[in-house]
Amino acid sequence: MEFQPVQRAADAFQQTVSPDQIQAICRRAFGKRTQIVSAVELGAGTYNNTYRVDLGEDRPVILRVAPEPARQNRIERELMRNEHASLPYFAPIGAMLPRTLAIDFTHEVIGRDYLIQTMLDGVPGPEGLTAYPRQRWASFYRQLGTIARDVHSVTGPHFGPVRGPGFATWSEAMLASLDDTAADLDDARLDATDVREVAKAAAQDRAVLDEITRPRLLHGDLWTVNVMLARDAPEPTITGVFDCDRTSWGDPAADWTIYLASRRPDRTAFWETYGAPSRTPGATRRALYYLARHLGAIRLERHRLGRPDRDPGTYAELSAVLTQLLA
Template identity: 60%
Template sequence: MEFRPVARAAGAFQQPLTAEQVQAVSRRAFGTNVQVVSAVELGSGMYNTTYRVDLVGQERPVILRVAPAPERQFRSEHQLMRNEYASLPHLAAITPLLPRVIAADWSHEVIGRDWMIQSHLDGIPAPERLGDYPRTLWPAFFRQMGAITKTVHAVRGAHFGPVNGPRYATWSAALVASLGEIAADLDDAGLDAADIRKVAAVAARESAVLDEITEPRMSLGDHWTLNTMIDGAAPEPTITGIFDTDRTYWSDPASDWTIRMAMAKPDERTAFWETYGPRDESPHAVWRSRIYEARHLGAIRLERHRLGNAHGVRDSYRALGTVLDSVA
């Protein structure tokens, strides 16, 4: 078996498997007689540990994704892989774009961590291919992003909060709880969480504005170019798949990460709105968007801390302070 892990520091958040563990997972999923030809760790993701695995007798590789050990997971990122698995029936409208789940194991009997084996998506990761096209063709990509996001946001749920729970009856309750989890994670990381708690207090005080959102809608939570596949040979950027849908959430669609990124710059991405539809720019919607930005910045702070990006952590306080001034 050829085994190629990514070289990481001993204390890195993403912990690799051994070759023997990859073989043990493969035997659990495919039977004791399976033969693993190779397992190559993919280094593009920043949360799960992911391998492309080739097996004897199978024409196409499979993707093995392994969650962090339970004790390494933040409260605000609890059991994300299980959340993704629970969301799949609700994402039926975009099934052709998603990898197929071949096996999933939450028992921890094999390696002590959640893991999932998925089909290998066709195409090339968008960050590796999009830049090969002239920028005049990029709007086609973002129009497709808008159409996909509109389809996802049309899916209705029965509660607010992560798809796999906990469940909340109101949007304000879900959002305040999420901010509280982020603040507690920051405490555990030894970082100042006072600004996030102030945002949570404002959100609780102004719950009536948040609870104008009465119908839970599906949000992918973390979707943008980084987890999008495109056709390597198409004459214009053509989306063939999306992956890492583990942060799905029943929410106000305007709180979705995809919406934040579509609004981030006045460049080719403005084509997103041609298919998604116009934004709600009412005063209450604008106010809510600032609360959502604060939540995004809190999550970004945690991720930057996890990656050892001290400068980015410091910058998040400045950015969040500006947002807090606009909502307090």
């Protein structure tokens, strides 16, 4: 079998699996006579190890392998299991999602969770989008707004990660997330003082957070990097959505998609289909807590990716958020 791993430093967070392990995984999933033509690791993701595996059939399959349990942070624990629990709730966009062909959380083959999915048609979002001039990206953002709206229309049984732990109130879920983020930053030997200050303010603002009473489905990572676009279409056309492992139940305004759509004015087409964001005093204050939580997670991810030079930006932004919260 031809094997093409991504070359990384020995101490990198993502650790590739061996050709023998991929062979064992595929034989458990598809039978002992399964032969692999090639396995090519895809380098766009930053958490799981992802491979395009050619089994000599009409279409390759996608193998995703989670990090070893000991390498997972609290806010990213067992994400693959969370995705598996989430899939039935993605029915409104089910036609866009890959199909799960095999899944194994036993750790009997390798000491990591893994799943095998169908490979979606099209080209990855970042590659496909840059093939069009920026003035034609508006249609992409309008489609993304529709998808986000459809996802957020789904209601759930509790607040917090889809797989759990679940919380009765939105404030409890937010406080638990902020506490876990701070603890993860401590483990990484990064300063988490500002995140803890945000958590203290949130504890005093429970009433504002608990104006959100109905848990709605949040994708957690819906943006350019996790969609597929049609090949050679007249305008950017989304055909697939993947990597639904950071899903949770909560306030749609807290979703990563909303954060990114709000960051730049050239993305205003998103709101044409999604709907205008709420500007009530409560929504405005909650948005500060959501921003703080995103910044804490960004700080942790940059550290994990070996980009500490970018960390100071999160401290400055979080300082500005705290100033507004404590004013």
